[in-house]
Structure formats: C-alpha cells, structure tokens
Amino acid sequence: MTGLGDSIGADTVLTAVLAAAASVFGDAVGAGDGFFSLGGDSLAAVEIVTALEAELDVDISTDVVVCTDTFADLAAALASAMAAETGTPSGELEACALPLSAGDGAREGQR
Template sequence: MTNPTHPAAPGPDDLLGTVLAAAEQVFGRSPGPDDGFFTLGGDSIAAVELVTALEEELATDIDTALVFRADTFAELALLLAQTSADTGPAAHRAPGDSPDGRTAARPDLTGEVAK
C-alpha cells in the first residue's frame, strides 16, 4: 500500500518524458531517448540548465554529475530513478523554494541528506 504522505519514487519510464522535455527546453529541439547530452552540444552551462529544469519539475535536488555519467537521455532517466529509489521517495519543495534550501528531513538525489 502506498503511503500518501510519502509517494513512491517515479520509475525510469515516468521520468523519461520529464528528462526529454527539460532537454528540449535547454537545447531548443526535441531530443530522442537515445540521444546524448554531449552529442546535442551539451556543456557545463547546459548541464546546470538541464538539472535546474529537472529540479523544478521534480521538486527535488539532483547532482549535476548524473548528466555527465549518462550516455543517453534514457540512461539519465534510469539514473534518476535509481538514485531516487536509493535515497527514498522524492521530496517535494514548496513552490519558489530554492534547490539549495534543503532540510535534514528531506532526501535529495545527490545521495546525501542535507544538514
């Protein structure tokens, strides 16, 4: 039974659409699941933009290093799902909260609990 105060972490299929939409926002064109961040011209600034878009959409903190580790956007969705599952359900921020405004009670997708 799912606990309504702690929703289940989204799976890779759930996250793929979110990842592709964020990538489209950053690159200005529609990527496919098998497209890679770097093959589309991604750099460190684009990585921060992509992570910021994902953090806003998913209401959780994400380690930018995940973007660099993934060969494709499908793999990025998988890494996000695995990291989310490893750290517990995705924590939600109130609208307007900064991704840096973590609390000890809220896990993030960097694999650490903020202090």
C-alpha cells in the same frame, strides 16, 4: 532526498528528462541522444538540472547529466536513485572522466 521520489515512475522521469533537454537544446530530443552529441556544455547541464529539480522536486548533481551516455541512462539513474531514496547516483560516476569540451572524448577510454 526530498519531494516525490518514491511516487514517480521511470516513464515519468524519462518524460521529464526529455522535456528538460528539449527545452535546453530547442529541438525534439530522443531517449538515445547524448548530452555531448547535442552540443552540451556546463551551462546546458545547469539548465537541465534546474528544470529537473523543479519538475521532480529532487536534488540532482550536474555530474549525473554529463556522466551518463544517453538521456535514457540519465532517467534510469535518477529513477533508480529516487526509488531507493539514496539521493543522486554516485557509484557509476566514480569512473567518469569529465571532458573539457564536447570534442575531447566524453569518456576516459575514448581518448
């Protein structure tokens, strides 16, 4: 992991996540909002990742964006990985079934 990882707090990461999501979706975004519930797609995921990588100076996989339930969960996963300097969180993503579209049920158990 590169950059500011260990010096950025969870609140700063959450603020960055919400700002990135708001810039993509064009509206105020809450911590409890979900990527797919706002109409997220692969392009939106790439745009959020690009914004977060620039703001936080870290490498982030788009899988983390689409596999977390809320933006608060995304921020927590990123903050945890940054604090541990382990890179992008991957353990929680192993069980993530990526939907084909927002209407497909974002998780395997929702089908």
